[in-house]
Amino acid sequence: MRKVIFLDRDGTINVEKSYLHKWEDFEFEINAVEGLKKLKEMGYEFIVVTNQSGIARGYYSEEDLVKLNNEMTKKLKEFGIDILECFYCPHHPEKGIGKYKVDCNCRKPNPGMLLEGIEKYGVDIENSFMIGDKKGDLEAGKKAGLKSILVLTGYGKKVEEEIRGKYAVAKDLLDVANILKK
Numbered sequence: 001m002r003k004v005i006f007l008d009r010d011g012t013i014n015v016e017k018s019y020l021h022k023w024e025d026f027e028f029e030i031n032a033v034e035g036l037k038k039l040k041e042m043g044y045e046f047i048v049v050t051n052q053s054g055i056a057r058g059y060y061s062e063e064d065l066v067k068l069n070n071e072m073t074k075k076l077k078e079f080g081i082d083i084l085e086c087f088y089c090p091h092h093p094e095k096g097i098g099k100y101k102v103d104c105n106c107r108k109p110n111p112g113m114l115l116e117g118i119e120k121y122g123v124d125i126e127n128s129f130m131i132g133d134k135k136g137d138l139e140a141g142k143k144a145g146l147k148s149i150l151v152l153t154g155y156g157k158k159v160e161e162e163i164r165g166k167y168a169v170a171k172d173l174l175d176v177a178n179i180l181k182k
């Protein structure tokens with residue numbers, strides 16, 4: 001069974017920019033690549049789980065999103081880091097247009113994307129984690145039976161106080177690696 005780190009994307013892997021959808025605007029978060037390298041050395045594999053309501057709202061298309069994720073995956077591969085799969089939720093229960101206006105099970109804090117990843121890749125949930133910068137990430141992880149860790153990049157600092165004592169907190173992805181090493 002595989003030890004997997006489930007990763008939120010915006011604010012966790014890359015710098016949070018409202019409704020990012022162009023590769024030219026993509027910037028890795030501080031210590032993200034270094035952290036992923038270290039986690040890989042520790043035997044973890046990676047799955048990305050990202051809410052993309054910008055699709056539901058009509059700001060960009062699923063094609064745009066897949067293209068951006070592919071660029072990111074390619075860049076990470078150059079650093080020796082493989083992503084098993086990028087799952088995304090294109091829905092929004094209220095703001096969605098047409099077929100995207102769905103109260104789905106994949107939009108975090110719902111655990112749909114994580115459960116799909118766990119099933120598809122035979123994930124060892126006892127030794128796997130969900131990492132993100134929002135409360136919804138942490139809750140989705142918990143609902144899927146994983147331990148969740150907040151990173152203080154992205155929106156992390158804003159939610160730190162609220163979740164302290166309930167979830168583990170790390171400065172960034174490199175700090176996640178350091179914490180899991182202990």
Ligand SMILES: [Mg+2]
Pocket residue numbers: 008009010011012132133134154
């Ligand atoms: Mg995020």
Ligand SMILES: [Zn+2]
Pocket residue numbers: 088089090091104105106107
């Ligand atoms: Zn969804």
